[in-house]
Amino acid sequence: MRLRIAAGNWKMNMDYDEGRELAHAIIKETKPQPGTLTILGTPYIHLKDMVEMAGRNSEVKIAAQNCHQEASGAFTGEISVGMLTSIGVEYVILGHSERRQYFRESNELLSKKADAAIKGGMKPIFCCGEALEIRNEGWHERYVKNQLVKGIFHLEKDDFLKVIIAYEPIWAIGTGVTASPEQAQEMHRMIRLAIAERYDEATAEQTTILYGGSVKPGNARELFAQPDVDGGLVGGASLKAESFLPIIEALSQSRV
Ligand code: 13P
Numbered sequence: 654m655r656l657r658i659a660a661g662n663w664k665m666n667m668d669y670d671e672g673r674e675l676a677h678a679i680i681k682e683t684k685p686q687p688g689t690l691t692i693l694g695t696p697y698i699h700l701k702d703m704v705e706m707a708g709r710n711s712e713v714k715i716a717a718q719n720c721h722q723e724a725s726g727a728f729t730g731e732i733s734v735g736m737l738t739s740i741g742v743e744y745v746i747l748g749h750s751e752r753r754q755y756f757r758e759s760n761e762l763l764s765k766k767a768d769a770a771i772k773g774g775m776k777p778i779f780c781c782g783e784a785l786e787i788r789n790e791g792w793h794e795r796y797v798k799n800q801l802v803k804g805i806f807h808l809e810k811d812d813f814l815k816v817i818i819a820y821e822p823i824w825a826i827g828t829g830v831t832a833s834p835e836q837a838q839e840m841h842r843m844i845r846l847a848i849a850e851r852y853d854e855a856t857a858e859q860t861t862i863l864y865g866g867s868v869k870p871g872n873a874r875e876l877f878a879q880p881d882v883d884g885g886l887v888g889g890a891s892l893k894a895e896s897f898l899p900i901i902e903a904l905s906q907s908r909v
Pocket of ligand 1: 828
């Protein structure tokens with residue numbers, strides 16, 4: 654049975670005190686549920702504290718929102734995998750559409766970041782997803798598959814099994830427009846089939862594929878009930894315990 658995950662992506666939100674308060678509220682209320690995990694993707698200033706706070710709750714893990722592809726060097730403002738693992742961070746979000754768009758991260762660059770993360774012992778949460786024009790033009794499946802082929806399908810099977818995929822249609826991020834459960838399922842199925850084609854059936858069945866894009870307490874259960882949707886990567890609704898905790902709860906209630 655593959656792992657089901659409720660992951661929060663705080664993006665560039667939460668100052669030091671706000672972050673501690675939010676993490677505390679989430680960690681203290683997150684109850685052990687076999688086969689499920691909560692991940693908090695926080696800004697760098699929080700990571701060390703969060704690892705320590707979560708340490709007491711093995712259901713909660715911490716993710717960085719980016720890493721550099723090189724191990725060290727003259728890359729002002731960047732952070733390396735070794736730095737993240739030195740404080741116990743296990744996960745890293747890679748290829749979020751905001752990084753692809755605002756920081757010009759290409760599939761080629763992301764494949765190097767995925768290599769660096771895995772080589773350093775981290776588990777990437779690899780994001781993919783199409784813009785609205787691409788969906789309207791009808792080639793969203795091809796577009797997303799290409800992101801996977803270029804970004805992570807070069808990995809050997811043992812390494813690929815460390816990757817979590819997050820399908821996040823750009824038109825649903827921060828817009829309040831969610832993909833319908835059917836649209837999410839259709840894309841997740843396509844992704845799983847692509848994994849089976851590249852690797853094998855067993856690898857595809859083991860891979861956790863998250864949906865992201867306006868996940869809220871009101872729609873989480875229906876989305877997570879889809880057979881190929883293994884949880885969510887949540888932006889806005891992860892910034893408040895009142896909205897993130899019901900999403901974590903929806904994950905266990907919607908177990909298929
Ligand atoms: P929202 O949940 O705010 O739409 O953001 C989704 C997202 O980008 C998570 O990475």
